[in-house]
Amino acid sequence: MAERDNTGLTELRRGVLVLAVLSRLRTPQYGYSLRQALADGGMPIEEGTLYPLLRRLEAQGLLASEWNVEHAPPRRYYRLNAEGERTLAKLADAWHEQVRVMDGLLERRRR
Amino acid sequence: MNADDVIESYVRDVARCLPRGKRNDVAFELRSLLGDELAAMAHAAGHAPDKAMAMNLLKGFGRPAEVAGRYHQRPALIDPADTHHVLIWTLAGAVSIAVLSAMSPAEGRNGGDLFLKWLGALVITFSLLGWRRRRYPGALSWKPRHGPDWMPRRLAVPALVATLVFPVFMYAAPQTFVRIMFLGTLPTRGLELTGAFRESWPRMAGMTTLILLAAMYAAIVVQGGWRNWTCWMSVALHAGLGLILGAHAGLAAQGLVFVSPKANEVSAPIFGLVGAFTLLCAFYDMYREWARITPAPALEDRPNLNKH
Numbered sequence: 001m002a003e004r005d006n007t008g009l010t011e012l013r014r015g016v017l018v019l020a021v022l023s024r025l026r027t028p029q030y031g032y033s034l035r036q037a038l039a040d041g042g043m044p045i046e047e048g049t050l051y052p053l054l055r056r057l058e059a060q061g062l063l064a065s066e067w068n069v070e071h072a073p074p075r076r077y078y079r080l081n082a083e084g085e086r087t088l089a090k091l092a093d094a095w096h097e098q099v100r101v102m103d104g105l106l107e108r109r110r111r
Numbered sequence: 112m113n114a115d116d117v118i119e120s121y122v123r124d125v126a127r128c129l130p131r132g133k134r135n136d137v138a139f140e141l142r143s144l145l146g147d148e149l150a151a152m153a154h155a156a157g158h159a160p161d162k163a164m165a166m167n168l169l170k171g172f173g174r175p176a177e178v179a180g181r182y183h184q185r186p187a188l189i190d191p192a193d194t195h196h197v198l199i200w201t202l203a204g205a206v207s208i209a210v211l212s213a214m215s216p217a218e219g220r221n222g223g224d225l226f227l228k229w230l231g232a233l234v235i236t237f238s239l240l241g242w243r244r245r246r247y248p249g250a251l252s253w254k255p256r257h258g259p260d261w262m263p264r265r266l267a268v269p270a271l272v273a274t275l276v277f278p279v280f281m282y283a284a285p286q287t288f289v290r291i292m293f294l295g296t297l298p299t300r301g302l303e304l305t306g307a308f309r310e311s312w313p314r315m316a317g318m319t320t321l322i323l324l325a326a327m328y329a330a331i332v333v334q335g336g337w338r339n340w341t342c343w344m345s346v347a348l349h350a351g352l353g354l355i356l357g358a359h360a361g362l363a364a365q366g367l368v369f370v371s372p373k374a375n376e377v378s379a380p381i382f383g384l385v386g387a388f389t390l391l392c393a394f395y396d397m398y399r400e401w402a403r404i405t406p407a408p409a410l411e412d413r414p415n416l417n418k419h
Contacts, residue, residue, distance in 0.1 A: 031140075032147035048172040051144050052181035055137070073147070076140050 017045065019095055021053060022080060022088040025063060030075040054078050062087050114165035118145050121169050128179030137182050145172075189234065190241040197237055204229035207391050214357045214390070215383030259403055260337045267335075271328035279321045301371040308368050313358040320352045346396045353390025356382050 020043045024034055031051050038045055057063045062084035067076050080088060112120075122145070126138040148168055153160040172178060189197055205226060212222045243250050262270075281288040286299040308314055327344050331337060360383035362368050366375045368382075 030147075031144040032151065046171065047144065047148055048178055048181065051141070052178070055182055073143050074139075075143055075147075 013043075016095070017049070017053065018057070019088070019091045020045075021050070021057065022062065022084060022091065025078055025080045025084070028077040028079040030077050034078070057084070112162055114149060114160040114162055117162055117165040117169065118142060118149065121145070121172075121175060124175035125178050125182075128176050129183050133183055145169075186241065186245060188241075189237045190244070193237050193241065197233060200233055201230065203395070204233070206394060210390055211387045214360065214387040215380055217380070259342070259399065262331050262336045264332055264335055267328060267332040271325060271332055274321070274325045274328055279325055282317060282321055301369065301374040303370045305367060305370055308362065311362070313355055313362060317352070317355045317359070320348055320355060324348050324352070342396070342400055346393050346400060349389050349393035349396065353386045353393055356386030356389060360386060
């Protein structure tokens with residue numbers, strides 16, 4: 001039963017992962033700092049999931065990245081590009097709409 | 112081996128699973144990220160990173176092949192959705208090869224080799240199908256088919272006539288059949304049956320089975336389609352006919368079917384092959400009947416729904 005509950009939560013979190021990551025990348029972040037920022041915001045993400053996701057978002061044209069090799073250790077910093085900003089705004093609107101709809105559904109259930 | 116060696120080994124194994132063009136970039140970043148993670152773990156633990164700490168970190172990260180898969184997703188060689196069909200075709204191949212080997216033994220044919228070739232052919236075929244579906248979305252899309260009961264009279268009548276003309280008449284009087292079919296242009300002496308075979312049980316059983324098969328098609332014509340009993344009758348008759356033809360192959364190999372030794376020599380493998388094919392058709396029909404469902408609510412399993 002506990003496993004089934006976890007499965008539901010995992011699916012729920014997976015659905016908002018991209019939105020959460022994009023929301024933290026208005027300022028440049030490297031992998032570990034982003035993970036910390038998300039964890040501090042209440043959204044801990046496994047490193048094995050987050051780091052490849054950054055690459056995928058970059059490949060999709062939503063992020064820009066650059067290496068900072070001036071300081072040791074060298075780190076790759078990611079940030080939103082223009083397309084990423086547009087996508088974030090669109091996803092945020094969709095999220096608020098989903099929250100409104102779900103609140104309505106859950107409220108109806110409570111009554 | 113210290114913590115850095117463990118990380119290096121892991122990064123190497125991840126990179127090895129990636130396309131060549133991506134290896135360097137991903138490996139460099141992964142090494143940096145793992146270094147940050149390890150440093151944070153060491154900071155929390157209050158001592159320098161060691162091998163156990165690195166192993167613990169990497170365990171949470173996942174197998175190198177899995178991590179590489181997250182960085183570069185490759186399509187499955189065979190679509191997971193095709194697993195059921197691959198299994199069915201694999202089983203069908205194994206049964207076909209076993210039946211073929213038993214009923215039509217041939218020199219130089221190795222069942223194990225044939226099965227491996229069959230598996231290879233399945234992998235290639237399903238990989239190509241998956242590739243085509245990915246490359247051309249919409250290609251090979253699903254199309255509706257007739258149900259298992261479908262057999263309109265316009266098809267059932269020719270099936271009945273063909274059964275009466277081809278196997279029944281040919282089997283009952285092979286010489287007359289060839290004389291009529293080829294307008295007397297072919298010699299028929301070679302098809303003369305031996306007296307022993309004429310009176311043998313395989314011939315009686317073969318004749319009976321073929322007549323029953325024709326009768327079954329006549330019933331389908333009358334009923335306008337397959338019914339449950341005709342489906343199972345078809346399975347039983349084809350299975351029986353396959354075995355009977357197998358027995359014919361054995362008799363022909365001993366020179367007991369035709370008077371002409373040459374005719375026996377030529378017909379023995381043909382009887383075997385046709386018998387094996389017929390038996391396989393029966394197995395397929397049996398599988399189809401076994402797998403057949405008529406969707407209906409399973410109310411008996413849900414007493415609460417029954418009440419409403």
